[in-house]
Amino acid sequence: MSLPIVIIGAGLSGLYASTLLNRAGHRSVLVEARPRAGGRILSHVEAEHAQRLDLGPTWFWPGMNPRMQALVDALGLAHYPQHTQGAMTLEAPDGKVLHRPVTWEQSPPSHRLVGGMQSLTDALQARLGDQTHLMLNTTLLSMKLRPNGVELALQDGGGRWTQLATQVIVTIPPRLMAQDIALTPAWPSETLADMTATPTWMAGQAKFVAAYARPFWREQGQSGSAVSHRGPLSEVHDASDATGAHAALFGFVGATPDYRRGIGVDELRRLSVLQLTRLFGEAAATPLWTQVQDWAWEPHTAAQQDQRPLAYHPAYRDPEVPEAWRKSVWLAGTERSALFGGYLEGALEAAEAAVEGVLQNLSSTFSPRPQQPLA
Template identity: 25%
Template sequence: MSHHHPDVDVIVVGAGMAGLVCAERLRRRGHDVLLVEARDQVGGRTAGIEIDGETLDLGGQFIGPGQDRIYALAAELGVAVFPTHTAGANVMETETGRLRRFRGTVPKLGPLTLLDVARAQARLDRLARTVDAEAPWRGPNAAALDGRTLQSWIDRTVKTRGGRSFLVLACRAIWACEPSELSLLHALFYVKAAGSLAAVTDVEGGAQQDRLDGGAYGVATRLAERLGDSIRLNAPVQRIEQHDAGVVVTVEDGTAWGARHVVVAVPPPLAARIAFHPPLPAGRQLPMGSVIKYVVGYPAPFWRQAGLSGSALSLRAPIAVTVDSSPRSGRRGVLIAFVNGAPARDLATRSPEDRRRILLDALGRLFGPRAATPVSFVERNWNEEAFARGAYSAVFPPGAWTRLGAAWRAPAGRIHWAGAETSPRWYGYIDGAVRSGEAAADRLS
């Protein structure tokens, strides 16, 4: 095993929100820090693109009540917060293509189906309250809950066909996977980590309530400005060695740095690709959700004049959900559309031309012919991103929490963990990433 004189106090691997927050906090407290990032830019699963002078989010972008750490960070950096547009009616497309307008979170599904869905949501919330967010693998029912899928729970709990279809759509929208791929324990933990199912799904009063002026990516770039030459881009980490006095981190071109500690702040599939010596006590290989995000621009938010909010749900593939993501300036209209889970994997097999046509046809059904003729169209398939391997977050399949949980957040010698997947509060969200970066820095301070 190689020994390398420490070049810095701490090396942080991954310049997503967690890594940036961790590195900046450590540096502010007097530590000598090096932040290494595989991409040619910072931000991780927050990403942005500039179109006509406006920065639009290609990755994570929403924040909401209870997400105190990202609100505090935005205020510290001078980033304004503004509400997601909600005025007007939402749209629901049924499996047969019928459009229904509604207000709130749950669409008009018929009285029996609505009652069925409401009961299922209440039961899910009650079950979630029994889970320990700090240690979801513990508890008298943890093994049983982790041995089941969310699909099996839906099949047993939800009585109506419409209710089952709606909860499958909700699973795709929330976790970007199919309910048959998701541990029931993980679904419950995720809800507990947010406080309630309503906190996860709602716009007003929920996790999608607000947006960051200039995009979430703007928060990442402002943090990067503070770190300056402490960041190394285009440096994928291949190997991390521990020895008695510290760690050695080696990147793709063979460059190696020594440090007293390392914080790994990358998505689980990327952490699993790093060679650790000696090997870690438990692996970190987990699948990510499947997401294709579309950012579609128009001269103006024409749907508002039609009395629509821009929010839509569809039981008819491929789109799961849309949201009005027009910039605060009002200079253009922007709809974002998410294709998640199995529909995302299916759509990814089509040609770029076919994907564009299919997506615009779907928007046209939801919002009328003008939606099918945008002035800009940007696609981001997060599963094809080499240094993300999916979004929004890692998916725990059945058995994963009880198998990996005890070692999931625990340091492995001089190796520490950060990232949205390591936070017991707001798992998978920008706020969870910020919290995890702060917690990792606090452990080393």
């Protein structure tokens, strides 16, 4: 039996890479350190509310993200534009709240998926089929070049073992790869330093979501969008479903990871609800449920260098692999996309490039065409 292609990381990039390999007739092993697939894509729901709310990425832009648009359409997923109708709310450092009675417009408009962004990774996972072996709770410890492939040292709850792969696609963030994976032969110090200096997108962020019985802010002529210079939420948006029947708000927490850890999740929830009440009135004081997701303390997302939230969008670059490894290891993930780094589109673009490299190296004729429906 031929050696498998091994993909490290079952986030969007890893799941898509595995799907493309399946479509090309190749079997793969998909290794994920978390107890679930999806990576930084995570949507949450509680019994009182039928709408899954995004704790990770929320939006894509159909006009700007052709791979995302094509994949969403191919998987039969419904989407709708972000709600922006109504006044924008501003909060000054002293807590004074102003409502600008002008509807703000996004250009181009961002879209959300019905059922949350996790609907995308759930659909990809459901299509993996028998050609992909998904291994959860499994960590890559090291990679070693061998004459006939790459030897991987893996670990799960049962212990350590080795897996020989014909090709490897690594989709985890560059910082985690440099920090956590031993490489033999060693990669140049300049390459590892560059990986360590590459910010992990959204790794320093935390999100807060609150579900409500009705979208009362819309009834008040507000869009649900707010910018605050007081906090703890620096930016707030409407997170309701397409009709507003299942109402919700979400916010990006502007406070630093150390501050968030210092006050604890319960206090962060309390302060966030108090802020929503200042912004949108007393109806915001009694959500059906709330949830906080702090990515800065997720060991499979953030490295120590990611504890300082980004104040700008990084300029990501295409991956560089040392010459000795170039026919064996390929790098993907959103941080490996020069054009769309940090976006879901970037995760797909990097996966396509890695898979195309793998298949060309295996002397296969394959050219990813994301606009075509997946088989």
